[in-house]
Amino acid sequence: MRGCALSYEFDFSFLNDYMPELWHGIWLTLGMTIVSIVPGFALGTSCAIGRLYGPPWVQRIVTIYVEGIRNTPLIIQVFWLFFGLAVLQVRVGPFPAAVIALVINVGAYTAEIMRAGFLSIPKGQLEAAACLALKPSQSLWSVQIPQAVERVYPALVSQFVLMMLATSIMSQISAEELTGVAYMIQSFTFRGFEVYLVIAVIYFVMACLLRLTLLGVAQVSFPRRRRLGTPL
Amino acid sequence: MFGLTIEQIAFIFRGAGWTIVLSLLGFVGGTLLGLPVALARASRRRSLKIVSGLFVQLVQGIPLPVIMFVVYFGISIGGYDVPALVAAGIAMTLYSSAYLGEIWRGCIQAVPKTQWEAGECLALTNTQRFVFVILPQALRMAVPPTVGFLVQIVKNTSYAVVIGFFDLTYSAKVINNSTFMPFTVFTIAALIYFAICFPMSVMARRFERRLNRT
Numbered sequence: 001m002r003g004c005a006l007s008y009e010f011d012f013s014f015l016n017d018y019m020p021e022l023w024h025g026i027w028l029t030l031g032m033t034i035v036s037i038v039p040g041f042a043l044g045t046s047c048a049i050g051r052l053y054g055p056p057w058v059q060r061i062v063t064i065y066v067e068g069i070r071n072t073p074l075i076i077q078v079f080w081l082f083f084g085l086a087v088l089q090v091r092v093g094p095f096p097a098a099v100i101a102l103v104i105n106v107g108a109y110t111a112e113i114m115r116a117g118f119l120s121i122p123k124g125q126l127e128a129a130a131c132l133a134l135k136p137s138q139s140l141w142s143v144q145i146p147q148a149v150e151r152v153y154p155a156l157v158s159q160f161v162l163m164m165l166a167t168s169i170m171s172q173i174s175a176e177e178l179t180g181v182a183y184m185i186q187s188f189t190f191r192g193f194e195v196y197l198v199i200a201v202i203y204f205v206m207a208c209l210l211r212l213t214l215l216g217v218a219q220v221s222f223p224r225r226r227r228l229g230t231p232l
Numbered sequence: 233m234f235g236l237t238i239e240q241i242a243f244i245f246r247g248a249g250w251t252i253v254l255s256l257l258g259f260v261g262g263t264l265l266g267l268p269v270a271l272a273r274a275s276r277r278r279s280l281k282i283v284s285g286l287f288v289q290l291v292q293g294i295p296l297p298v299i300m301f302v303v304y305f306g307i308s309i310g311g312y313d314v315p316a317l318v319a320a321g322i323a324m325t326l327y328s329s330a331y332l333g334e335i336w337r338g339c340i341q342a343v344p345k346t347q348w349e350a351g352e353c354l355a356l357t358n359t360q361r362f363v364f365v366i367l368p369q370a371l372r373m374a375v376p377p378t379v380g381f382l383v384q385i386v387k388n389t390s391y392a393v394v395i396g397f398f399d400l401t402y403s404a405k406v407i408n409n410s411t412f413m414p415f416t417v418f419t420i421a422a423l424i425y426f427a428i429c430f431p432m433s434v435m436a437r438r439f440e441r442r443l444n445r446t
Contacts, residue, residue: 008309068426071383071387071425071426071430072387072422072425072426072429073387073390073391073401073425074390075401076390076401076421076422079404079405079408079414079418080414080418080419080422083412084414084415084418086414087414087415166295168295168297168298169297169391169394179295179297179298179394182298182301186305192301192305193302193305193308196301196305200294200299203293203295203298208293
């Protein structure tokens, strides 16, 4: 595979030599993302509930957490956690540290999205739940959460895709995900431009696939929506 | 102060200055490139729509650090040797133009159709209609999300650390490597980022509330 532009010879032969490493990087990126989604969503939803219905001190703590995370870069949070734990003599590998940071980070964004979802539920639904003598916990679990998730699902999907893309900085704490693998390959082959072009394409495909998968999950899990034929 | 010398803290703040410079570069570049993107996305010409849509999808599907690397190595194989600020500035421009273009397209399309029709009834030309009727209304709607996106720009300049750009994240990392006081150093860095971003977040929310009221 050779082309010529600006008297520069493109060379993609590294694709053959480093295939296993690339696959490993893809696995690690996907693994990090998938492992973080569920706890991140759970944390975010609990925070949204705490901020809406909790006692004032819970509301205050959640607000500080959400605003603090949303107004600082992920990379600083990762450094704080990873290097901080090292100083405290807590031994955590780069992968768990990355996952913890991602969960904390995406939890704050999910909290805001879910809060909007809870606030958008029509009052009639809550009144209906009260009329059926549902306890607050029952109303929350079987009336509010499903409806809130259904409403904000597209925003959640976008947030999780963004989180997948954000894993690309975890190589900064030596978690060897896809971008870390790319850096390793380019330092052996000196083909930085080609390597990162390939990596960009891989990320693009992964982002499309993740989005499609999550939207597919919605088609299966929101039967009401499917029946009504309303698009997500 | 907090176990750090004045010089070390000054070093961190010097990085913060470059973070602001890169943010401004990204915003100005993103505006210059994002406006045509928004217009192309909202236009009625199929070809323009498809090309600009592809650009937005592409940029939004690739992590910013990877865009930074591609630009950085792309410039160097072109035979130019430029400072990391230029590469980071170009990458931030590409990144923010895609997002701003998408935000502004939404604002243009949110102007009610009757406004277009009213403009046509008044015998305005297409350009007049757009400049005097649609744009002022779209701009008003665009303020809150644009200010909100500024926060994203400031935060995402931190990814320029991957190509060795001397910004707040980079300077904090350097100080941490020499002092090994991560909690102190990164808390200071986080507080500086917060001090830049939080007022803008609050402002964006306030603008939005004001817009909803009218």
